[in-house]
Amino acid sequence: MKKNRLQEVLFLTFYDGMVYNISMKYKMPKGVCDYLPDECYAKNTTEEQLLNVFRQNGYERIETPCIEYADVFTEHGLFPIETAFKMTDTDGSLILLRPDITMPLSRIVSTKITPVLPLKLCYLGDSFSLLAEDNRYREFTQAGLELIGSNSYLADAEVVALAIEGLRAAGLQDFLIELGSTEILRGLIEECCLDEKDEEELIRSVDKKNHFAITEILNAKGVSRALSNAVTELLTLFGDDALKEAYRLVKPKKSRIALDRLSEVYDALRALGYEKYLSIDPGLLNSMNFYTGIVFKGISRHFGAPILSGGRYDNLFTDKNKSAIPATGFAVGVQNLLTALTRSGNVAERASVDYVIGAKKEQAERAVRLKDRLIRDGFRASYTFIEDEAKLKEYAEKVKAKNIVFVGGE
Amino acid sequence: MITVALAKGRLAEQTIEALERCGIDCSVLSEKTRKLVLDEPSGRLRFILVKPTDVPVYIENGVADIGVCGSDTLLEEDRRLYELLDLGFGKCKLCIAGYAGFRPAGGGILRVATKYVNITKKYYHDLGENVQIIKLNGSVELGPVMGLSDVILDIVESGSTLRENGLTVLAEICPVSARLVANKVSLKTKAQEIKPLVEAIKRVL
Structure with missing residues (x-):
């Protein structure tokens, strides 16, 4: 059967001011886009501004391939491969379009370099997700960095500071870095003695700050009222007194250690004058099976989702002998940042030719x-x-x- | 200013009542108008009235800062947002309903008519059953009555629609009620405006 040609004709005003009519013969897959000169200029400028901050601070840029064997991502059990674009190699091995760049860096560190610690790497590249939700990019650009080989609170503070400096350099003005630690909650969860399924459900509910669901799960498992209240109240804390209140609420040793670390990082950043960009949120979650300490997200009132996300992962990087190397880092979602910049009127304008x-x-x-x-x-x-x-x-x-x-x- | 997304219909009415008990002037919402964006006189709040299933979409994308919708919608949509309060109204149950003692007509595969495709998938997946899901957008009860499906998965309030059509509840899945939800970024970036409002609503519940 012959396919019907699409008859619609679309009039587009092109960047050069010419009006073209384009018969809609070509469709694009959902969640990808072209960057015409104006947008491309804005995007490249932003990327350069971010990379420049990273480079100036001693982070060396590194590039990895867009396609990787699935093992790179599945080995740690961290990435659900259902959401990745898949292909098979000539020998039948599963290949993914990389869903993330941190994992390939971990592959490199464990096989190719004898790292001189601390190892500071940065990257700029596209990652991919098969998820075709509306308003989500399936090809998204990340500019990020990894600080490998230090578990000092000063390393945590440096990475947060560079996130702030990066956003500032890109011209974003009113933004906040939410700062928390996965270990506060992990300490509480361990006390609750839940099975895997309930734990997952609990984490999901915490991520939604859904008090009633949390109470329901914990009550059903006979968890003490004090403990259950500690979890739910933790989620309402954010802002100025959050740290003090959190100390009052949580008792488990692991959680207290995490709070101590959070205070140290906060104080270090405050001493450097970053206080106005920080918002403590002890109930902040970032993927629990990825992060093992300080976590943070960059948010702006000009965009409905985080612009940047990062934290500490001490189990992800290993050396050639398979011993773990502590690491911390973050990635900026360049498209999200661009949207916030555009909405706040701070996007770089392309100048026409002289x-x-x-x-x-x-x-x-x-x-x-x-x-x-x-x-x-x-x-x-x-x-x-x-x-x-x-x-x-x-x-x-x-x-x-x-x-x-x-x-x-x- | 914070933008509030309300689910058109009964839920909006009950939400307005609750907001009025907090001393918020909601008169713009009772005026007969075709306007879709309504500002509260003090300029602190802006209301938008949207289809119930769209509330989580507006919230997740940060177009609205807070909103009210049923927990059934939240379960179905599974969006990235904060669920701050159980408002206690709009109560009903998510149920499986059908003719008592029915036998699947589709060669052993159960056919389920529903508006809630994701919830249905998850429910039967957890039971380890393979089912055929038929997505409908309304009057789901017609499914078994007309032989389109064996059962339905839907919200049941009083059960009178079911009874009048000879159907009964075969299994209860979970209770449903109205929830106050918030965009994950707004809750922090507009904390000074949102926090007091949430506290005020909490007090009048």
Whole structure:
């Protein structure tokens, strides 16, 4: 059977101001997008600003392939491969489009480098998710860093500080870093002695700050009222007095140690003047099977989901002898950051070209030399191959060029 | 200003009552108007009236900061948001209903008609049963009555629709009630506005 051609015609105003009609022959998969010059410029600028902060602080950039064998992600049991794009290799092995970049870095550290600690790495690249929820990117750019080989609170503080510096460098003004620790809750959960399924359910409910569900689960398991209250009340704490209140609430040793660490990190950051960007949330969760300590998320009132997410994972990186190396890091969701920047009017604007140059055919060489001189002088200049002055003017208007040079007959 | 998403219908009425008990002027919501975005006179709150199943969508995306919707919708949608309060009204139950003593007509595979596809999937998956799910958007009770399905999974309030159509509750899944939900970012970035409101609502429940 012959397929019906789509008949719709779409009129698009292209970046150069020209109106094109495009028959809708090509569809794009859900959750991916093109970056036309304006958006591409904004995106690249933001990426550069982030990378620059990372580089200046001694983090070396590293690149890993987009495709990896599934083991890289499944070995630790951390990534549900149902949500990853899959392919098979020529020998039948399962290949994934990388759902994340931290795990490939862990592969590299455990096999390819004898790390001089602390090892500081940063990256910029696309990761992929098969989930086709509305408003979610299936190809998303992450700019992130890993600080490998230190379990000091100062390492935690450095990573949070760089998250703040990164967002500041990108031009985001009003944002907050929510700061918590997975171990506060883990200490409480251990006291509750739940089976795996209830534990999962509890974590899900904590993530939604769903008090009634938590109380229900804990009551059904005969957990003491004091303990159950500690869990639910922990979730209502955030902001200025959160730390003090949390100390009053939680008794398990593991949770207290986590609170001590959270205070140390907070104090270190406060001493550096970052207080106004910080919001303590002892009930903050980030993937519980990934993180093992301080966790944080960057949020802005201009975007409904976190812009940045990170924390400490001490079980993820190992050396060649399989002994664990403590690590901490974060990744910025570049698209989310761009949305927040755009909404708050802080996005980098692409400047149009400074000069467009046209010339009669016999003057082409002069025109090209002129272009090269302008570029040496620090301008952006484009030789257009247009041989007619009127046409060059028309072109210049459309591409919003600042200056026109037509190299004429003599 | 915080934006409040309300589920159109009964739930909105009960929410308005609760808000009024907190001393919030909700008169804009009772005016006959086709406007979709309504500002409270003090300028502190902005209301939007949306389809019940859309409340979690608006909240997750941060277009609305807080909202009220049924826990059935939250269970079905499973969105990333905070569930802050059980408001205690809008009570009903999620149930499996059908003719008492029915026999599956689909060659042994149970056919379930429902608005709640995800809940149905999970419920039967946990029971280890393979079922055929038929998605309907309303009057789900017609499923067994017209032979489209063997049973339905739906909310049951008084049970009178079921009774009048000769159907009975075969299994109860969970209770349902109205919940106050919040966007995960707004709760922090607009804490000074949201926290007092949540406290006020808590007091009048």
